[in-house]
Amino acid sequence: MFGYYLHLALRSLRRSPALTALMIVAIGVGIGAAMTTLTVFRAMAADPIAEHATQLFAPQIDAWGLGPSGPNPDHLSNQLDYIDATALMRAHTGERQTVLYKTQFAVWPPQSQLPPYKAGARAAYADFFRMFDVPFRYGGPWSSADDQGRVRVVVLSHELNERLFGGANSVGRVLRLDDDAFRIVGVLAHWDPVPRYYDLRDAFGGTSEDVFLPFTTAIDLHKHSSEGGGPCVAPTPPGWEGLLRSDCTWLQFWVALPTHTEVARYRAYLSDYAAEQQRIGRFHWPPHVQLRNVRQWLVYCHVVSNESRILVLVSFSFLLVCLLNAMGLMLARIMRRAGDIGIRRALGAARAMVFAQCLIEALVIGVVGALLGLALTALGLTALRAELGSDMQVLSHMDAADMLLTVAVAIVATILAGLYPTWRATRVQPAWQLKAQ
Amino acid sequence: MQIQPILAALKQHKLATFLIAMEIALACAVLVNALSLIVNRLSAMHILSGVDEASLGTIVVTGFEPQQVNDLNARMITGLRAIPGVESVDVITSVPFGGRGLVSGITLDRKHYDSVIEFYVGSPGTPEALGLKLVAGSVPSTDDYQPLVGRDYFPASSRVLITRALAGRLWPDRNPLGKEFWMAKWQFRVSGVVANLAVSRYTEYGERGAEWCVFVPALPGGQLAGTYIIRAQPRQLDRVMVAARAAVAKIAPGVVLDEEDSHTISFLRARFFQADRTMAGVLVGVIVALLAVTAFGIVGLASFWVAQRRKQIGIRRALGAMRMDILRYFQTENFLIVSFGIAIGVALAIVINLVLMKFFEVPRLPPWYLPIGVVVLWLLGQLAVLWPALRAASVPPAEATRTV
Numbered sequence: 142m143f144g145y146y147l148h149l150a151l152r153s154l155r156r157s158p159a160l161t162a163l164m165i166v167a168i169g170v171g172i173g174a175a176m177t178t179l180t181v182f183r184a185m186a187a188d189p190i191a192e193h194a195t196q197l198f199a200p201q202i203d204a205w206g207l208g209p210s211g212p213n214p215d216h217l218s219n220q221l222d223y224i225d226a227t228a229l230m231r232a233h234t235g236e237r238q239t240v241l242y243k244t245q246f247a248v249w250p251p252q253s254q255l256p257p258y259k260a261g262a263r264a265a266y267a268d269f270f271r272m273f274d275v276p277f278r279y280g281g282p283w284s285s286a287d288d289q290g291r292v293r294v295v296v297l298s299h300e301l302n303e304r305l306f307g308g309a310n311s312v313g314r315v316l317r318l319d320d321d322a323f324r325i326v327g328v329l330a331h332w333d334p335v336p337r338y339y340d341l342r343d344a345f346g347g348t349s350e351d352v353f354l355p356f357t358t359a360i361d362l363h364k365h366s367s368e369g370g371g372p373c374v375a376p377t378p379p380g381w382e383g384l385l386r387s388d389c390t391w392l393q394f395w396v397a398l399p400t401h402t403e404v405a406r407y408r409a410y411l412s413d414y415a416a417e418q419q420r421i422g423r424f425h426w427p428p429h430v431q432l433r434n435v436r437q438w439l440v441y442c443h444v445v446s447n448e449s450r451i452l453v454l455v456s457f458s459f460l461l462v463c464l465l466n467a468m469g470l471m472l473a474r475i476m477r478r479a480g481d482i483g484i485r486r487a488l489g490a491a492r493a494m495v496f497a498q499c500l501i502e503a504l505v506i507g508v509v510g511a512l513l514g515l516a517l518t519a520l521g522l523t524a525l526r527a528e529l530g531s532d533m534q535v536l537s538h539m540d541a542a543d544m545l546l547t548v549a550v551a552i553v554a555t556i557l558a559g560l561y562p563t564w565r566a567t568r569v570q571p572a573w574q575l576k577a578q
Numbered sequence: 579m580q581i582q583p584i585l586a587a588l589k590q591h592k593l594a595t596f597l598i599a600m601e602i603a604l605a606c607a608v609l610v611n612a613l614s615l616i617v618n619r620l621s622a623m624h625i626l627s628g629v630d631e632a633s634l635g636t637i638v639v640t641g642f643e644p645q646q647v648n649d650l651n652a653r654m655i656t657g658l659r660a661i662p663g664v665e666s667v668d669v670i671t672s673v674p675f676g677g678r679g680l681v682s683g684i685t686l687d688r689k690h691y692d693s694v695i696e697f698y699v700g701s702p703g704t705p706e707a708l709g710l711k712l713v714a715g716s717v718p719s720t721d722d723y724q725p726l727v728g729r730d731y732f733p734a735s736s737r738v739l740i741t742r743a744l745a746g747r748l749w750p751d752r753n754p755l756g757k758e759f760w761m762a763k764w765q766f767r768v769s770g771v772v773a774n775l776a777v778s779r780y781t782e783y784g785e786r787g788a789e790w791c792v793f794v795p796a797l798p799g800g801q802l803a804g805t806y807i808i809r810a811q812p813r814q815l816d817r818v819m820v821a822a823r824a825a826v827a828k829i830a831p832g833v834v835l836d837e838e839d840s841h842t843i844s845f846l847r848a849r850f851f852q853a854d855r856t857m858a859g860v861l862v863g864v865i866v867a868l869l870a871v872t873a874f875g876i877v878g879l880a881s882f883w884v885a886q887r888r889k890q891i892g893i894r895r896a897l898g899a900m901r902m903d904i905l906r907y908f909q910t911e912n913f914l915i916v917s918f919g920i921a922i923g924v925a926l927a928i929v930i931n932l933v934l935m936k937f938f939e940v941p942r943l944p945p946w947y948l949p950i951g952v953v954v955l956w957l958l959g960q961l962a963v964l965w966p967a968l969r970a971a972s973v974p975p976a977e978a979t980r981t982v
Contacts, residue, residue: 160878163874163878164878166874167874167875171871205691207683257641257832257834258834259640259834259837372681372694374683374694376761377762380728381729451938452861455608455612456864458607458608459868462601462605462872465600465604466872469875473591473594473886476591
C-alpha cells in the first residue's frame with residue numbers, strides 16, 4: 142500500500158511542479174541556513190579537548206587593585222604578571238601546571254643560504270604537552286630537568302619540520318634561533334586547535350606557533366612576549382629585570398585539577414597567596430582571585446561572540462518562516478483536492494486510507510526538502526571556509542546529531558503541516574462533494 | 579473597494595491566511611532586528627583611524643641587536659625613500675590595525691592609575707605623514723623630538739598630542755592644553771589635541787576606548803626602530819609597498835621582514851575587520867533569502883487562490899466587474915493579510931529586541947527601523963501579488979458559463 146501511495150503522491154506532486162518546487166526549496170533553504178550557522182557556532186564554541194575542559198583551570202589574581210575601573214566585569218586581568226605566575230609555578234599546588242607566553246624567533250634554515258624568517262614561538266613548561274594532549278610525530282616533550290636547567294631545547298611544529306627538514310625525523314639535530322643553537326627534542330604531528338583556547342587573545346587566527354621551548358630558557362634569553370609587555374598599571378622598573386618585577390600582566394597560566402577536592406584546595410591556595418601578598422605589602426587591597434575552567438574561560442573571554450549566538454537565532458527564525466511558508470502552501474494544495482478525495486471516498490476508500498495518502502505526500506516533500514537542505518549546508522560551509530581561510534578547518538564536519546535533529550524537525554513540521562488539511566480532507570462528505578461538481 | 583466580501587472570503591481560508599500572516603510577522607521581526615545588527619557591525623567597522631589610510635603602508639622588521647638600531651634606522655629610511663613614489667618614511671612604534679602597540683595605564687596625580695591608553699611614539703614628521711588633524715594647540719616642534727635613552731620607550735618628559743576622545747575622558751569640560759599626566763617615571767604634557775587616532779587593535783570588550791591614544795614625539799633610535807610608516811600617493815601605494823618589501827633584504831641584510839604586518843594600512847584594516855564583514859555578509863544573505871522565501875510564499879498562495887476562484891472571478895466579470903476591480907480585489911486582500919502580519923510583527927520585533935538586549939548585550943532597536951520593515955513588507959507583498967492578481971484580472975467573463 143505504501144508503494145502505491147508513494148506513486149500517487151509523486152503523480153499528484155508532478156501535477157503542480159512549480160508549487161512543489163517552491164515548497165521543497167523553501168524547506169531546503171531554511172535547513173541549509175540554519176545548519177550552516179549552527180555548525181559554525183558549534184565549531185567556535187567547541188572545546189577541542191572536551192574531556193579536559195572541566196579539569197584545566199586558568200587562575201586570575203588581582204595584581205592591580207584598580208577596583209571598578211579595572212578590566213573585565215570582575216576587574217581582573219586575563220593574564221598574570223611574572224611574580225605571580227612564577228610563584229604559582231613554584232608552589233606546584235596542582236597536579237600539573239604551566240606558564241605560557243607567545244614570543245617569536247628568527248629561524249635560520251639549516252644547510253642553506255635562504256634568509257632567516259620569523260616564526261611564532263610558545264614558551265611553556267614540559268607539562269604543557271600532557272595537559273593539552275599535544276600529539277607528537279617524533280621524539281617527545283623536554284624533561285622537567287630541562288625546565289629547571291634552562292636548557293636550549295625546542296619542539297618543532299609539523300609544518301616547520303616539513304619546511305626545514307622535508308618532514309624527516311629531525312630529533313637530535315641543532316637549529317639556530319636568533320643567535321642561539323637549540324637541540325631539537327621533538328616534532329609534533331599536525332596540531333591546530335580551534336579555538337586556541339590556551340591563549341584566547343587570538344583565538345581564531347594569528348600566526349601559528351612553530352617553535353615550543355622551555356619557559357625558563359625564553360626568560361633566560363630575555364625573549365619579550367610578541368604582544369609586548371602587556372598592560373601594566375604601576376610604574377615599571379627599567380630593563381628586563383624591571384619587567385620581571387613589574388605588575389605587567391603578560392603571561393598565561395594553566396593548572397590541571399582533576400577532582401573537586403583539588404579545585405577547592407587550589408581556590409583556597411589562591412586566596413591565601415593573595416592574602417599573603419597583602420600582608421607583605423605588595424598588594425594594598427583585599428585578595429581578589431578567580432579560577433575558571435576551559436569552558437568558563439571561553440565564555441569569560443567572549444570567544445563565541447554574542448553576534449554568532451544571535452546569528453544562530455536569526456537562522457532558526459528563518460527556518461521557521463520557511464516551514465510556515467511550506468505549511469501554508471501545502472494546506473492550500475490539499476484543500477484544493479477536496480473533489481478528488483470525495484471521489485475516492487465515494488469509491489470506497491476508508492478515511493484512514495485517505496489520511497495515509499495525504500501524509501505520504503507531505504512526507505515526500507519533507508524528505509526531499511531536507512535532502513536539499515543538507516546539500517545547501519555543505520555548499521554554505523564550503524563557501525565559509527573559502528571566506529574564512531584554513532584556520533577554520535574544524536568547520537569541515539557537520540555534527541551528526543544536529544543534522545539528524547534538523548532533518549527530523551523539517552520532516553515532522555511538514556507532516557504536522559499536512560495533518561490539519563488531511564484531517565479536513567477526510568471529513569469531506571463524498572455525496573456532498575460529488576453533488577457540488 | 580469593499581472590504582467586507584474580502585474578509586468573508588478569507589474566513590473560508592482561516593488557517594492558510596493565519597499561516598501566511600505569521601510568516602510575514604516573523605519575517606518583519608527578523609528583518610528589523612537583523613538590519614539593526616548589520617548596522618551595528620558596519621559602524622563597528624567604521625571606527626575612524628584618524629590617519630590617511632589610503633596613502634600609508636608599514637614595513638616591520640625584527641631580529642636586530644640594540645647596538646644596530648641607529649644604523650638600521652638610517653639604512654631603512656634612506657633605502658625606502660629611494661623607492662620611486664615614496665613621499666616620506668618615518669619610524670613609529672605601531673600603526674592602527676597593525677601589531678599590538680604600547681598599552682599602559684596612566685595617572686594624573688602620580689598615585690591613582692585609571693585609564694589604560696595606547697602610546698604611539700614617532701620620529702619627526704610622523705604626525706604630518708599620518709595626516710593627523712589638529713583641533714587645538716600645536717604639533718610638536720623640532721625641539722620636542724628628544725632621543726630615547728637605553729631601553730626606555732619615552733623621553734623623560736615630553737610634549738604630546740592626545741585625541742579629543744582622551745582629552746574628554748581625562749579632563750571633561752576643561753581645556754586639556756598644558757595639562758600633565760604620568761606613566762611610571764615618564765611625564766607627558768599635552769601640547770595639542772587631534773581629532774581622531776584609533777588604538778591599534780580595538781575590541782568592544784576591551785578595557786580601553788577606541789581612541790584613547792597619545793602621540794609621543796621622539797628621535798629614532800633606542801626602542802624606536804624596526805617599524806616604518808611609508809607615505810605615497812594612494813594610486814602608487816600598492817606598487818610602492820611591493821617594492822619596499824622586496825627592498826628590505828638589500829637595505830638591511832640579516833634582519834627579518836615581518837611578512838604578516840608589512841602591508842598597507844587599508845589591507846591591515848580589512849584583515850582586522852574580516853570577521854565583522856563576514857557576519858554582516860551572512861546577515862544580508864539571510865535577509866535576502868528571507869524576503870525571497872516570503873515573496874514566493876505569497877506568489878504561491880495567491881496563484882493557488884486565483885486558480886481556485888476562476889469560476890467566481892468569471893461570474894463577477896460577467897456581472898459587470900472591470901478587470902481593475904479584480905486586480906484591486908487581490909491587491910486589497912494581500913494588503914489586509916500583510917497588514918495583519920505586520921501588526922503582530924512589529925510587536926514581535928520589539929519583544930525580540932528586548933530579549934536580545936537582556937541576554938546578548940545588543941543595543942536598543944532604533945524606533946525608525948520599524949517603519950522601514952513595515953514599508954519593505956508592504957511593498958514586497960504588493961509586488962509578489964501583482965503577477966497572480968494580473969492573471970486573475972485576465973480571466974474572461976465566459977469562465978462563468980463553464981463547469982468546474
